[in-house]
Amino acid sequence: MLLPIITYPNKLLKNISDDVVLFDSQLHAFLDNMYETMMHSNGIGLAAIQVAMPIRALILCIPDEEGNQDPNNTLEIINPRIVNPNGKTTYQEGCLSVPGFYEDIERYETLTLHYHDRHGVECSLQADELLSIAIQHEMDHLDGKLFIDHLSYSRRKKFEKEHKKALKEKK
Numbered sequence: 431m432l433l434p435i436i437t438y439p440n441k442l443l444k445n446i447s448d449d450v451v452l453f454d455s456q457l458h459a460f461l462d463n464m465y466e467t468m469m470h471s472n473g474i475g476l477a478a479i480q481v482a483m484p485i486r487a488l489i490l491c492i493p494d495e496e497g498n499q500d501p502n503n504t505l506e507i508i509n510p511r512i513v514n515p516n517g518k519t520t521y522q523e524g525c526l527s528v529p530g531f532y533e534d535i536e537r538y539e540t541l542t543l544h545y546h547d548r549h550g551v552e553c554s555l556q557a558d559e560l561l562s563i564a565i566q567h568e569m570d571h572l573d574g575k576l577f578i579d580h581l582s583y584s585r586r587k588k589f590e591k592e593h594k595k596a597l598k599e600k601k
C-alpha cells in the first residue's frame with residue numbers, strides 16, 4: 431500500500447519520534463508499505479515520520495555504482511544509535527520531503543550503528559560513503575530535523591526563496 435509522503439513545511443516533520451516497543455505484524459506491514467512508498471518515489475531512504483508515523487524506524491536501499499537498487503540490500507533500521515562517528519565528508523543531499531531541492535551537507539564519514547531489525551533482534555553495522563550519509567540524514571528525521579536545518583543563514587534564505595517560488599509555480 432502506498433502511503434502519502436508529507437513535505438516541508440508540514441510541522442509533523444518536526445516531531446521527535448518514539449522508540450518502537452512492539453515488533454509485531456503491524457510493524458512489519460508498515461515497513462513493507464514504507465518500502466513500496468520509497469521505491470515508488472525513487473528514494474534511497476525514508477524515515478517513518480515522512481509518512482506521518484512518529485516512530486524510530488527508517489529504511490534504506492543504497493544503489494550500486496550503476497545506480498541500481500537491489501531489494502535484497504534493503505536495510506530496516508529500528509531504534510538506531512550511532513557510536514564512534516569519525517571524519518567529515520560532504521555530499522549533495524536531497525529529501526523526499528523537500529522535493530526538488532539539493533544542497534551540500536557535511537556529515538561524519540564513517541560510523542558504527544547499533545539498531546534493531548524488524549524482529550527486534552539487536553544488530554550492528556559499519557557504514558561509510560553513501561550509507562553513512564544516508565543513515566545520518568534519516569536519523570535526523572527521527573529527531574525532527576531536515577537536511578535544510580544544517581544550512582548556513584544565507585543558504586537557508588536561498589532555500590526559502592526557491593521554495594516560495596516553487597509553491598507559486600505549482601498553483
Ligand code: QAP
Nearest residue numbers: 473474475523524525526529530564567
Ligand atoms: C536521503 O533521499 C539521502 O528531491 C534520501 O525530487 C539523501 O531518497 C541520503 C528524492 C542524500 C543520502 C544522500 C528527492 C526523489 C529522493 C527529490 C532521497 C526528488 C525525488 C531523496
Ligand code: CO
Nearest residue numbers: 524525526527
Ligand atoms: Co529526508
